Amino acid sequence: MAVLYFGREEPHPAQELVVCLFLSIRINSSRVFVGSIPNPSNTFSTPYGISVDPISNTIYVVSRDSYRIMSFKSIWSNGTVVLGGINGSGPNRTQLPVPYGVHFDYISNSLLVSLRDANAVIRYVLDADSYTHVAGNINGSAGATSTSLNEPSNLTMDPMGHIYVVDTRNSRIQFFDHDRSDGVTIAGFSGLGNNNATALNAPRAVRLDTQLNLYVADTNHHRIQKFLRY
Secondary structure (H helix, E strand, C coil), X not given: CEEEEEECCCCCCCCCCCCCCCCCCCCECCECCCCCCXXXXXXXXXXXXXXXXXXXXXXXXXXXXXXXEEEECCCCCCCEEEEECEXXXXXXXXXXXXXXXXXXXXXXXXXXXXXXXXXXXXXXXCCCCECEEEECCCCCXXXXXXXXXXXXXXEEECCCCCEXXXXXXXXXXXXXXXXXXXXXXXXXXXXXXXXXXXXXXXXXXXXXXXXXXXXXXXXXXXXXXXXXXX
């Protein structure tokens, strides 16, 4: 069941809800938290996703156009390249073809990362030499089957380890059970939908509440959709 949570069916320029998953740039006495400071270890090229280790408070940031994930141990620390840095396909930890979303899994001490150009989700255990494939076609091709993705842009995970992937170009949310590569569509459907309550149009972000209800940034419909627990 979907509920229109925020937004308008036809957005007005002065009232359109702008929904962003963004690096929460903390402004403290006019000081930038991280980014835009002339220091290579603190700069980003199109930051696109963020996740926080709830135990250590380490912040993980997707720097999309520099093809890397960076970590920050404290508010004013220099960043460390955790994963990526060189555009390209392959399981090597320096290869990350256009990352979009990131989620820190504190149970396995790993990062789940959605890769737009590889049409895939990967898992990287911190300090490992390589990452593993989780979802999407292993050859990187786009598709609309239960084992395929088409430009995944964001993801999250529930306490049981289930993964929720925003399959943007398929206009759907895919649910992946523990270590399974075949997903179940739990919101939207493959292809651009119409404007009814169950349709999505190029969604970009997803989050869960404490009751595991799903909130989706339904980007091209200019609204936030709430889907009751799957």
